[in-house]
Amino acid sequence: MIVESLKSKVESQKLRSRQYSQIRSFTDSLILEESMRYLKLIRRFIIIAFQDVLAYRMNFWISLLYSVLNLGTGVLGLVVLFGQVETLRGWTLASTLALLGVYLTLGALRGLFIGPSLEALAGMDGEVWTGQFDFTLLRPVDVQFLASFRHWRPLALLDLLLALGVLGTGMAQMGQTLTPGRVLAFVIGMTAGLLILYAILLAFSALVFWSPGFLFTWLFNALLQTARYPVGLYPGWLRLVLTWIVPVGVMTTIPAQALSGDLPVGMLAGAVALALAFFAGATVLFRTGLRRYASASS
């Protein structure tokens, strides 16, 4: 009797574990399918964007003009500054050029998808303002995903190429040897920087749910320009603000320092932690704001 019951218990245990593993594999495949679906969506969005670009070919040249102007003013600004002084708080023309490269790279990545997507949401005549956002909400996809990846601007790849050129030139002039450790630190720093940039933009866009008329992203764009120069060049109080409150300084200064090798590991870890904290905070803010959305009507 006892043996019987034990047997049946073991059987049921086995069955349960089998069921469990079946369920596990089922949900695993669901998650996989789900992420595949999102990747496929991103592919679609990019294809649409390319088709759009091909329809307006003149825009290519205009875009190129803007990219070159942006690059030219940035580089010449540094040349003028370092024509007067040799070094500035430890920064030379070469290392500041590398930092400008990081700034332009982040800007190009932003222009590629984060910027256009969030601008369509919260910018001038954005979806929240016009009420078009209703249709975004109705789609069977995660809203934050759609708000962040929906719109692409392939012409930003031009900016990316030029930016990487500036970065390369700066590094070549620095004459630093690139150890794998430095490259790794640089990639981690860049990723953290991009995540912070995304988080801040998401948070500023989310504020639009509270005050639909105000262009919060424009406010941020103004502040972002301070990241063209190393944080160390600003006076003490501003340095604190740009490191901890609106960490635009962290986004460019840390990857640039990682390249030249004078970045303590603790700073890098701190940047990653800061990026994760900002990302979590911005996501919470976005989802809270979402609940306030009440469409628009005339």
Place this chain on the structure above:
Amino acid sequence: MMQEARGKGQEAGGKGQEAGGKGQDLRITDHASRGTLPQVNLRGGLALMRKTWLSWVQHRSFFFLLAFGWMIPPLIYLFVWSTAAGGGTVGGFSRGQFVAYYLVLIAVNQLTYSQNNWTVGDVIRYGGMNALLLRPLSPVFDTLSSEVAGKVVYMLFIVPVTAALALWLRPELHVTLHNGLAFVPALALAWALRFFWGYWLALLAFWATRADALLSLQDALIFLLAGQVAPTALLPGALRVAATWLPFRYMVGFPVEVLTGQLDISGILTGFAFQLGWLAVALALFGVMWRTGVKRYSAVGG
């Protein structure tokens, strides 16, 4: 709110389309086709200015935001050059002199900047010009009235902010009577030059749809050559020569240099000569563009 703020001509554009839709005869008033300025219709002009002023004040938070954005680049260079000067001098400038230079530049840049140059192109492209041409006033008065209203609204932001920055960053500024007196016409000419130079560029919209790219080019050149990135005296060789001969320095940097006492009498007089010369060129180009452009203009809308 923002849609209206984007261009003063938008509601006018709506009206123009209405007129076209009803199939009314869009007769272009005589002065416009001849391209001469009419006698100013005083009552109409005042009403126009009042309307424009009210619309600007209503959207002030938007314009404060714009002013904040335009203030940041000079402010960055203020900090960077201050750090470079430290306790000593760079290129003959001390920290306090850099602060003074850039605070004056923030105000002058805002006073001479004409954002209307950007909206003129839109008014032409979207057909808003129809309604403007029907008025018994040259369209340039529409732009001028929003120019005046805009300056007042921007100053409501810029003056307190620069004053607060001045109290805090301790600029070194000794204004002599000569410099102060020379500053006023230098500023007025700088505004006129920047306004008409931008306006003739914007009128290229009569021929090309993406003419506003040239306005971006102009902004970039102003950034480099008009004293934003550095006072003209600190620019390296070729850039300084370009700054001296091209019109851009005389739109922003020159009045600032006059007020902060960087120029002697001959420098000031040469600067005035350049300003007047380039202003004449800008006015001539504006006249030609306007006359040939309006003839070519065909309305969009309906």
